[in-house]
Amino acid sequence: MKLKWLIKGASAVLIPMCIFSVGALAQTPALVYSKSLSALQYAYGNDFRIQYGGSMGTGTLASNLLVLSITYPHGSTVSSIADNKSSTYQLGASADSGAGGWVTSDYYVPGSAAGITQITVGFSATVSDWHGSVREFSGVATSSPLDGSCTNNDAIPSTVQCGSAMDTTESGDLILSSAMLVGGLGSNLCGHISSSIVPGAGFVLDSADPHCSDAEEEIVQSSAGSITPSFSIGGNTDRFNIVGMAFKASAGAGASPTGMYILHQQSVFMDISTTSQLAYFVSSGNLLVASVDVNNFNGGSGNIITIDNCTPSNTWTKLVSSLNPYSPQILYVPNCQYLDEHVLHGQRRRSRLHRDGSCL
Numbered sequence: 001m002k003l004k005w006l007i008k009g010a011s012a013v014l015i016p017m018c019i020f021s022v023g024a025l026a027q028t029p030a031l032v033y034s035k036s037l038s039a040l041q042y043a044y045g046n047d048f049r050i051q052y053g054g055s056m057g058t059g060t061l062a063s064n065l066l067v068l069s070i071t072y073p074h075g076s077t078v079s080s081i082a083d084n085k086s087s088t089y090q091l092g093a094s095a096d097s098g099a100g101g102w103v104t105s106d107y108y109v110p111g112s113a114a115g116i117t118q119i120t121v122g123f124s125a126t127v128s129d130w131h132g133s134v135r136e137f138s139g140v141a142t143s144s145p146l147d148g149s150c151t152n153n154d155a156i157p158s159t160v161q162c163g164s165a166m167d168t169t170e171s172g173d174l175i176l177s178s179a180m181l182v183g184g185l186g187s188n189l190c191g192h193i194s195s196s197i198v199p200g201a202g203f204v205l206d207s208a209d210p211h212c213s214d215a216e217e218e219i220v221q222s223s224a225g226s227i228t229p230s231f232s233i234g235g236n237t238d239r240f241n242i243v244g245m246a247f248k249a250s251a252g253a254g255a256s257p258t259g260m261y262i263l264h265q266q267s268v269f270m271d272i273s274t275t276s277q278l279a280y281f282v283s284s285g286n287l288l289v290a291s292v293d294v295n296n297f298n299g300g301s302g303n304i305i306t307i308d309n310c311t312p313s314n315t316w317t318k319l320v321s322s323l324n325p326y327s328p329q330i331l332y333v334p335n336c337q338y339l340d341e342h343v344l345h346g347q348r349r350r351s352r353l354h355r356d357g358s359c360l
Helices: none
Strands: 002-004 014-021 030-036 045-051 065-073 078-083 090-096 102-109 118-127 131-138 146-155 159-161 174-181 196-199 204-209 214-220 230-234 240-247 264-271 276-278 286-295 303-311 317-320 329-336 341-348 350-356
Touching: 030 204, 030 214, 045 131, 065 078, 065 118, 065 174, 065 240, 090 146, 090 240, 102 174, 102 240, 131 174, 131 214, 146 159, 159 240, 174 230, 196 204, 196 214, 204 264, 230 240
Parallel strands: 002 341, 014 350, 030 264
Antiparallel strands: 002 276, 014 264, 030 131, 045 118, 065 102, 065 131, 078 118, 090 102, 146 240, 159 230, 174 214, 174 240, 196 230, 204 214, 286 329, 286 350, 303 341, 317 329
C-alpha cells in the first residue's frame, strides 16, 4: 500500500508507524503472533527492551516456539538475551555483511513458557541503530526443533535468497526467513527504499517495510527436501542480509489463541519529505485497524486524512474527534482482503501510527 500525506511546514522527518492485524489459525504449525519493530533510528545504547504483548495481550502462550530476529551494527556482539521468564535463547542462523555493515541474527526458544512479556537484548558495545522482530508459532516441536538453516550476507536484488538451500529431514516443517537491507547505509538502517517486496514462491509475508527494506516470510513445507527461502525486491540494488530456518512440526504442540486476538503488529517509518510511501498491511479476511497518535514537536501538529489506493480495493472508515482534528484517530477496514498498496493522506509534523486488528 502507498501512504500519502500533505506537508505543513515540515522538514524531512521519519515517522514510526505501528501496524497490527488479525487472523485465524489454519494449520500446524501456525503463526500465533508477530511483532516487527521499526528500525530504531537514533536509539543509542547497549540494552534494548522489546515489550511483547502476544496474541492475547498477556505474552506468550505455553509451549509455543518463539523466534527473535535482530539486526545490529557489525563489530558489536550480542552479550545477552533475557526475558521475564528466564528463557534460553538459541542462535539459529546469522549473516554478517562485514566491516561498516550489519549483522542479522535469528534466535529461538522452543517450548516457551507462558507469559513472556519483555525481552531485553544486551550488546557488547553501544549500537547506533537496530531492528528487531518477534514471532510466535504453535504446532512446533518443543525440544530440538531446528531442522536446518541458511544465510547470505551479500544478497543482491532483484532476487534476495539464501546462498544455498536447506535440506529438511521431516515433512511439514515450518520454514522462516528474514531479510534486511544492509548495504551502503552508514550508521542508520532506514532510507534506502525499495519499490516492492514480494515473498518467495509459496511463502506468505509476516511483515514488510519498503522504507527500511526489511521483510519476514513463512511457509509450511509439505514434504521434506531442498528449499531456498527468497524475496523479490524491486527498485533497489543494495546488498541484503537474509537468514532462514526450518523447524520440525509437532501436531498438538503449544497453544492457540481463542476468541478475539491480535495476529500481526508492525511498526514502520514514514518519511514526510515525500508525498507518498508504499506500505504493506499483512492481513486477509479480518478486522484491520490503524490507530494514530499525533504528537506535537516544535510547535507542529497534523493528522492522517485517508488511506486509499488499496490493492485489492478496501474502503477505510475514519473515526476522529470532532472537537480536535489533531487528536488521535482510528481508521479501520472490516473483513479486509489481503492488503498490498495503500495511499495515506494527511498533514502533520510528527506522528505515530499503530496498526492493529482483532480476530472476530
